[in-house]
Amino acid sequence: MNTNEILNIERNGIKYHVKSVIFADLEEFINAHPGYRPLSFDYEKQVAYVSSEIDNHRTLQVDFTCRMCCKSHSLNVIPYDYVVMRKQERKTVQECFPYMNREERESLISGMCPDCQRKIFSANYD
Ligand SMILES: [Zn+2]
Known part of the structure; x- marks a missing residue:
């Protein structure tokens, strides 16, 4: 799984730390990391950006x-x-x-x- 990279993404004025997870691994990642949710999707790269900070907002x-x-x-x-x-x-x-x-x-x-x-x-x- 390619989830080591930590990026900063802004969505609607809120900044998040996110990890990138390829679509094929997304369900498994979310199941293994219950606090993480998808923030956005890059359909070209076939990755989801997931963050543990979403529920706070x-x-x-x-x-x-x-x-x-x-x-x-x-x-x-x-x-x-x-x-x-x-x-x-x-x-x-x-x-x-x-x-x-x-x-x-x-x-x-x-x-x-x-x-x-x-x-x-x-x-x-x-
Ligand atoms: Zn009902």
């Missing part, structure tokens, strides 16, 4: 009610990503929140909580 809580079970849930996001990129600029969930896992992104897209997603899409989790 996820200070905005977005509440939603699951449309299946009607329970309240919340997601924490970086304020700029939600207020400006998502709501004003209408960018895709993938562009706005590269640090979210698949279930978190799907919650925003479908309005279904992770538990209900697992029930509905159980075939995908086998």
Whole structure:
């Protein structure tokens, strides 16, 4: 794994220390390093830049009610990503929140909580 290199990246006015991880190793890296999340992707080089500092900046809580079970849930996001990129600029969930896992992104897209997603899409989790 090519993860020794430490770089500085600025995203939406916040500076992060990141490591580069090739796409093929990303899932394994994230599983082995739970605090790390993707900050951005370089599709040409096929690398993701991951940082352990992202959760410190996820200070905005977005509440939603699951449309299946009607329970309240919340997601924490970086304020700029939600207020400006998502709501004003209408960018895709993938562009706005590269640090979210698949279930978190799907919650925003479908309005279904992770538990209900697992029930509905159980075939995908086998
Ligand atoms: Zn639900």
